[in-house]
Amino acid sequence: MKSQVDVRQRILAENESRAAGIRERFAAQGTLVLNLISSPGSGKTTLLEETVRGFAPRHRMGVLVGDVATERDAARLQALQIPAYQILTGGACHLDARQITAALERIDTDELDFLFIENVGNLICPTAYELGEDFKVALLSVAEGDDKPFKYPAIFSRARATVITKADLLAHTAFDMQAVREQIQSLQPEGALLVTSTREAPGIDAWLDFLSGALAAKREAAGG
Amino acid sequence: MHELALAEELLRVCARSLARHPGARLRAARVAVGELSAVEPDLLRYAWEAVCAHGPHAGAELRIEWHAAQQQCPRCGAHAERERGGWLRGCASCGALLQIRGGRELELLDLEIELAASQDAPSCDAARDRGREKAAESSAPEENRV
Ligand SMILES: Nc1nc2c(ncn2[C@@H]2O[C@H](COP(=O)(O)OP(=O)(O)OP(=O)(O)O)[C@@H](O)[C@H]2O)c(=O)[nH]1
Ligand SMILES: [Mg+2]
Ligand SMILES: [Zn+2]
Numbered sequence: 001m002k003s004q005v006d007v008r009q010r011i012l013a014e015n016e017s018r019a020a021g022i023r024e025r026f027a028a029q030g031t032l033v034l035n036l037i038s039s040p041g042s043g044k045t046t047l048l049e050e051t052v053r054g055f056a057p058r059h060r061m062g063v064l065v066g067d068v069a070t071e072r073d074a075a076r077l078q079a080l081q082i083p084a085y086q087i088l089t090g091g092a093c094h095l096d097a098r099q100i101t102a103a104l105e106r107i108d109t110d111e112l113d114f115l116f117i118e119n120v121g122n123l124i125c126p127t128a129y130e131l132g133e134d135f136k137v138a139l140l141s142v143a144e145g146d147d148k149p150f151k152y153p154a155i156f157s158r159a160r161a162t163v164i165t166k167a168d169l170l171a172h173t174a175f176d177m178q179a180v181r182e183q184i185q186s187l188q189p190e191g192a193l194l195v196t197s198t199r200e201a202p203g204i205d206a207w208l209d210f211l212s213g214a215l216a217a218k219r220e221a222a223g224g
Numbered sequence: 225m226h227e228l229a230l231a232e233e234l235l236r237v238c239a240r241s242l243a244r245h246p247g248a249r250l251r252a253a254r255v256a257v258g259e260l261s262a263v264e265p266d267l268l269r270y271a272w273e274a275v276c277a278h279g280p281h282a283g284a285e286l287r288i289e290w291h292a293a294q295q296q297c298p299r300c301g302a303h304a305e306r307e308r309g310g311w312l313r314g315c316a317s318c319g320a321l322l323q324i325r326g327g328r329e330l331e332l333l334d335l336e337i338e339l340a341a342s343q344d345a346p347s348c349d350a351a352r353d354r355g356r357e358k359a360a361e362s363s364a365p366e367e368n369r370v
Contacts, residue, residue, distance in 0.1 A: 003339050004336055005245070007333065007334055008333060009237055011330050011331060014236075125226035128230070182321055185321055186313075186321050
């Protein structure tokens with residue numbers, strides 16, 4: 001006999017409840033947790049290196065970085081004297097909350113102001129997985145082209161901030177910043193758009209200011 | 225290509241629901257997939273077939289209910305008609321920048337199962353056993369509550 005069973009459950013409910021646990025832990029200690037997502041080579045690790053240089057010793061920072069097979073990115077960040085841990089996904093195209101929970105056993109995150117999670121270089125797969133972050137940040141490098149937000153709407157509609165990287169290349173491309181601004185506004189009306197270069201002007205001040213503001217807002221909301 | 229990981233997770237969620245109907249066979253699972261869920265329906269279907277093959281649920285069908293995202297005008301409220309995957313820039317009536325809503329679904333809706341023969345016409349004993357099972361279930365900490 002045939003029968004129908006109602007379920008009505010998010011497919012990733014288990015990941016989401018694990019992520020909620022991580023979020024709770026960092027809410028209690030006032031650490032701002034960001035999940036950085038972009039295609040390979042957009043400049044995630046470089047931006048984090050410059051962020052550490054710009055914020056130390058004012059802020060304490062830690063990084064978890066997902067990579068398919070190498071430990072290179074974590075080594076780059078450890079060289080700057082911050083706790084950094086490489087999560088090797090063994091071929092998987094995204095991080096999930098279980099991997100974050102396990103990685104948090106391996107580095108000391110108790111006193112951090114910021115915990116950055118650099119996701120596996122991929123604009124699609126990481127989008128579906130909550131990692132316990134306060135919010136997602138999407139990076140888009142100038143060389144990738146100005147049509148990407150509408151091509152990858154899932155990530156750009158979820159990201160609270162989109163960071164345009166490698167702005168020093170604007171002079172060499174036909175990248176239309178206004179077109180990107182309009183796509184972001186359509187996908188995520190509250191989203192911030194920050195233009196950066198780690199090579200020359202405009203630098204990364206807009207990004208650092210955004211981070212300071214987000215940290216202050218989180219702590220203020222928590223009554224601290 | 226996270227669809228394979230998703231299909232495995234989906235199968236686990238199905239199996240948990242199925243466990244409440246001993247001996248039942250899974251015939252189909254119906255899922256809601258939104259346009260902004262970062263999931264490609266065809267890839268999810270292939271992945272589902274792959275994770276079900278050779279197991280107790282081999283041949284179970286995956287029915288995908290597609291939910292398109294909506295583009296709406298924040299100024300005049302008009303809904304924009306558009307092609308799947310194509311996005312419009314401005315409102316056709318007033319020119320304002322359209323806003324995108326919805327399309328984030330990624331949910332198991334329901335299962336179609338084939339009950340075991342003994343469940344077709346439950347004897348008093350079997351019905352009583354199932355009642356007891358239900359009671360035990362609701363007192364146990366439920367890990368897959370929504
Ligand atoms: N011109 C220019 N190049 C940059 C800038 N930032 C990073 N790059 C270069 O872009 C390349 C990739 O940078 P990474 O920081 O390794 O990129 P990633 O996103 O971490 O890469 P994956 O972890 O492999 O996904 C490197 O060669 C960087 O030197 C920039 O502002 N301007
Ligand atoms: Mg990197
Ligand atoms: Zn309008």
